[in-house]
Amino acid sequence: MVAISVNKNAHPFDKTRLDALLNRRFFYAPAFEIYGGVAGLYDYGPPGSALQANIIAEWRRHFIIEEHMLELDTTIMTPAPVFETSGHVARFADWMVKDTKTGDVLRADHLVKAVLEARLAGDKEARGLASQPVKEDDKKKKKKVKTTAVKLEDRVVAEYENILAQLDNYSGPELGQICRQYSITNPDTGNEVSEPQQFNLMFASSIGPTGQHPGYLRPETAQGHFLNFSRLLEFNNGRIPFASAHIGKSFRNEISPRAGLLRVREFTMAEIEHYVDPENKSHERFGEVRDVMLALLARTTQASGRTEVSHMSVGDAVAKSVVANETLGYFLARVQQFLLRIGIDPARLRFRQHMANEMAHYATDCWDAEIHNSTGWTECVGCADRAAYDLSVHSAKTGHSLVARQALKVPIVSEKLVPEFNKKNFGKTFGRDSSAIQQTVSGFSEEGLAKLHGELAQGSTIISANGKEFTLTSDHLSIERKTIKQSIREFTPNVIEPSFGLGRILYILLEHSFWCREQDVERGVLSLPPIIAPTKVLIVPLSAREEFDPLVREVSLKLRKAGVYSRVDDSNTSIGKRYARNDELGTPFGLTLDFASVQKRTMTLRERDTTGQLIGDIDGVISVVTDLVQGTIAWADACKTLPAYDGVQAVD
Incomplete structure (x- = not known):
């Protein structure tokens, strides 16, 4: 596990404490919990809903507005012929195995990964290399494969590491062979598992009162873009390139959903389909990102059994054909900029290229933005060059021309x-x-x-x-x-597609933002950037006396007019406890109204991570906090604008 240090005085990252905080403060919870729940389905509470909405708002600003994209909202229920034509009915599947005695179903690649990683961890422990041994209680809580301290032969260690480096490249029969060769069994029962079988991940349904029209819940939003291509092209006055964007729910019937929001059956996706001329995949804004550095894990590196990343500028990656073309490279850079802006740790972000066997049937090149968290590296964004596959197959099936025309x-x-x-x-x-x-x-x-x-x-x-x-x-x-x-x-456009799993990003962002103060490890802090924090400002009146009411209303109204979402905490607990409660919710700033505020119209401004406080007149402080929330200034700039609070301004 990698320790998270968002603050130099932070206690080492503790996932158990984070999970307890998220549950206690209702960021999200299992759906239908009082009925026993259903694996892979979650409800978002007030802070989780607000956090997701703010991430979406920033995504819309970063991509749709800045890139001048055409936004769509298409239907979830989709007639079967659409997915038959797209290839999803035949190919949208994972490999599963069954416990030969209990019938429990496991995803084959996840089983291999969990067992081999546990054996490697046991080898490190036996060799005295384990830096942070996991407590037995924590093992039970996390429900991971039990680690046993057993030293492995160097040859076996190398074989395990080689398998894990290219795990996504194995076919079902190859995964079955690995299970047999390395005696991989169900870790929960010790029983052998069956040969891998394909399991289609789409939820089947029907349309009409008698079910005469078979259909599916969409596993992605992409097909809604492609079927509306002609209308989009006409709306864009026939010009290529252009991009469409969609934010909405998708559904995948995961074999064994685990790890909370990281693997669910219903989730929110944000997808972009950027249409380009197949003979010219340059991008007019490529020069703006040419020097952006990326951590790249190419397929050639994985094929050799290694996982070391290469740090390379986008310009060099395209020039050396590591990344297929300028438009794909441009979006890799823009994806990274978005993830860093909302608070993802740059040291724990990499782009991994798909290997040949894992490449989607429609893709010619694909890179996943993977983010490291307590479960390992998790794919959060896929960036694929889908070539002309989708438009071509739908045009051939329907007879509807899905082409662009260019005057020569x-x-x-x-x-x-x-x-x-x-x-x-x-x-x-x-x-x-x-x-x-x-x-x-x-x-x-x-x-x-x-x-x-x-x-x-x-x-x-x-x-x-x-x-x-x-x-x-x-x-x-x-x-x-x-x-x-x-x-x-006349030509069929190619498509570059960045596809975001927002639930995964949201959860990993919470992990990257979470820490505990050394002096108070029972109270967690979420260092969420102001642009995506559920609540931007906490208003804390020192007293519940009526004389404070007009000021509280005035400050709250002025913040709302400035577009800053705030909450008032006028409970009877101490100010310290009130601030601590809201540090758990990620609220970046606090405004304290004391007796001096009534007499002098002053107000203090507290910053969440440093707990530093400034003071000034009410309007001046509101102006500064508005700039902080909008990101036009940083806390260091605020410290130059307002004097530090020395704790003696309050008047009895």
Whole structure:
């Protein structure tokens, strides 16, 4: 486990304390809890809902507004043919194994990872290398595979590390082979497990009173973008490139959801589909991110059994073809900027490239933004180059043209063979089949038309259409070579897709933000950045006397008018306890109204992490705290604007 040090006086990170805080303060909780709950389903409480809403607001500002994206809100329920065409019905699956005696279901790759990591941890413990042994009580609470101090052969250690480095690249049969070769059993029972089988992750449903239309709950929002491509392109005045964006619920029937919000069955996604010319995947703003440094774990490194990252600028990564193109590289940088802005620890963020076997069926290159937390590295954002797959398959299935058209500055002049139909003779000879025959001939390649021309010169040719064969002669058509002037280029756009799992990001952000003061380890602190903190400012009147009421109302109203969300805590507990309670909620600033406030119209401003306090007149303090919340100044700037509070201004 990696210790989190968001403050130099912080107590080492304790996940048990964080979980207790999140549960006690109702950031989120198991859904249907009083009915026993259902694994993988969670409800968000007031602070969790506000935190998610603020993350979404920042995501919308960072991407939709700054990048001028077109926002969509498409339906969750989706007819089955859509996912049959997209490939999800056949391919959207994970490998599962079953306990051969109890029938318990486990996800195969997660089982291999948990068992091998536990054995490696036991090896380190046996060698005296374990830096932070896990207490037995903590093992039980976390429900992890039990670690036993057993020294492994160096060869076995190397094999385990090699398997873990490329775990995502294994097929189901290969995972089964690993389970047999290394005697991997169900850690809860010790029983052997079955051969891996594929399990489709989509929730099946039906549409209509008699279920006549089979459907699915969407596992991603992407298909709603692609099916509306023509309308989006028209809305964008036919211009390419452009991007659409969607924030909404998705559903995946996870095999064995665990680890809280990190693996759930219903979650909020934020997805972008950026449409580009396949012949030009440059990005007009690439120069702005060229020097952004990324921690990259390339597929070649993983294939060699290693997990060391390479620190490389986006510009170098694209120039060296580590990252496929400028647009994909641009979004990797923008994803990193977003994650760091909302409070993710930069030292615990990396981008891992998908290996060949784990690559989605639609992708040509894909990188996951993985963030380290108490469970290890977790994928939180996927950035894929989906090429033209989606638009092509939906167009082929429906017959609806999903293409872009570009006016050429210099027309392309070429010669090619063209079929010329004698429509009068066609109609007389073939009747209702005329259209199908003409469509078939028009679809011939240059080589096919040349062959047809030769056969017609010999007298006749036979064409198959509508499941029948027809004899054509030169009375029906001729093949002529013509000069074609092309002024419009028609192409199917490629798609670059950044896809965010907001629940995972939210939880890991809470881990990265959590710490306890050395002098008060029972009280946790969430050092959430002001832009995403559920409550920005706590107003604390020193007394419940009526004389404080007008000031409390005035300060609260002025903050609301400035767009700053605040809460009032006028309970009878001490100011210290009131601040401590709100440190747990991540509230970054506190305003104290004391007796001097009534007489002098002064007010103190407290900062959550340092507990430092400043003082000034009410309007001046409100102005400073508004700038702090909006991010236009930092606490160090506020300290230059307002004097430090020395604790003697209060008047009895």
